[in-house]
Amino acid sequence: MTQPTRIYKHSSAGTDWAALALGAGLGLTLALQLTTVRLSDFNTFYSIVVSLSRLTALVGTYFAVVGMFLIARIPWVERGVGHDRLVTWHRKLGPWSLYLIGAHVFLIIVGFAGQDSIPLYKELWQFLTLYEWMWFALAGFVLMVLAGVTSYKKARAKMSYETWWMVHVLTYAAVAASFMHQIVNGSMFVGHPLNKTYWISLYVAMGASILYWRFWVPFYRSMKVNLKVAKVVVEGPGVVSVIMKGKHLDTLNAQGGQFFGWRFLAKGHFLMSHPFSLSAAPTEKHLRITVKDLGDHSRSLAFIKPGTRVFVEGPYGAFTAGRSTQPHVVLVGGGVGITPVRALMDEFSGGAQMDVIFRASKEEDLVLKAEMDYLANKSDGSIRVHYLVGSRKNHPMDANSLKALVPQFADSDIYICGPEPLVSAVRKAAVDLGVPKNRFHDEAFAFHKE
């Protein structure tokens, strides 16, 4: 279980290129309108309204397409940015896409109604009946609004994960449904073949990426590695480890610190893809996750039968040993965030001096403690583990206390995974102690909650 795998050195060049490409795409999208405007688009109030509606449509749609690219699970994007950050960006971009497209719908009805001098509802009806593909566009818009409304924090909190997920997935349908009305009615596309080509290519690239990396690759790899539950081990009260056995696991290219989406093909489980971190570095034949009792689904993992097939999506996550630059690393895990930290211990073993800080509120939350003690004991001093149990008052995790605990803190690579308050506190401490950004690696666990 403690065989360290290759450490992939990480370069940020890929993400930089992606950012540039994103910007270029936005520039091209804006150019679609700017190269096809006419003076008449600005000479009356309503024509300006209509021009504005076109602009908001273009930018809103571009944001939606980019949002889809972000979660298409493109490997170099995942590796470069990290899944948690991608999801955060997706969450931030989504609402803007909806607002802009909503503005587009409103403005164009108002604009055309004004130019035609007819009431809004009549204009809406004209849209639906006179132009092609408008019913589909309307359907797409409704689906998008639904997805947006259900993702609103307060609404989301009130529904189950499955319900939210089903509605959200309909965004695919929304994007597909509204595509045709853009190409067929958009003034920047009609009679402008180059513009059409660009727009169609954008959609095709997005669709292909999703079909390939979001759906096909996970399916294909899962079939190839043939993963099955080998053993379920109770680690402590409410905590179990699930050990899975498969073949050709090296083809997954997984590293400790990363996580997968695990789909157990058993009754009541196959609709869900649980994001759990590996709790040990992968070996040739085995993968391990350690799961705490967080909800209905997690709890019932304790009763998963050995032999159950498992489908995997991933590996995801930029929380890897390959990002370190110093010979000394400080690994901080809070609560269930200790799992990737434990896996990183395997990766760094023999390669770096480690100080592992396990922060928990109660003694019984110290999951995998026995294992970590064992690793520390036989490490000849290269691994030191510190257990900080208690309330935030006892362990403020600020610059002073961390420096006292680990004198070389400022010269180390810091890895932290845990709840947001802990990550924020340690981040602030790192900043205070002068740790440069590229030596601070964090993974947010918030989205892992179901």
Added chain:
Amino acid sequence: MKRAYLIAGGTVGGLGAVLAITPPQLSSGDLNIAGGTAIGSVSTSASASSSPTAVATQTATKGSKPVATKKATAAATAAASGTAATTEPAPQAPAASTSAVSGTFTGPSVNVNYGNVQVQITVVNGRITDAVAVKAPSGKNDRYTNMAVPTLKQQTLAAQSANIKGVSGASYTSYGWFTSLQGALAQAGL
């Protein structure tokens, strides 16, 4: 922060590159102007209808209000400012007021999404006596044509210019008629 700059830079770069290759054609229509009229070669001073002194017999001088619906507003301003062209004060007027034009004039074929519209006008002694669509969307889209063309013709004859309102519900066809009509008028020197 670096990424933000990269995104911003990419946007500006992409936009700039495209605009450099295909700058926007702000004037409306791709009209071939026969005769010395300024219509179609209007630069950007759309609103500057300065010299009402110009004969401006047919083309509108009262603030370019009416105009066909939706996209057709372009042509109107071009028509209006044709009289107030940037350089010459009273451009095409001289020709029109003195000689009486007669003949048939065909405007350009304008693509309007569903098909093409091309207008041909018959002018007798400076008066438009007929206007027909030699090209109009047909097939499944002939409902717009059938609905709109008779009205468009009527409006044209009534206005004796391109100062027509267009037909609601047939905005593309109206726009095509309008643009093509302009071209035909320009050729006629009206």
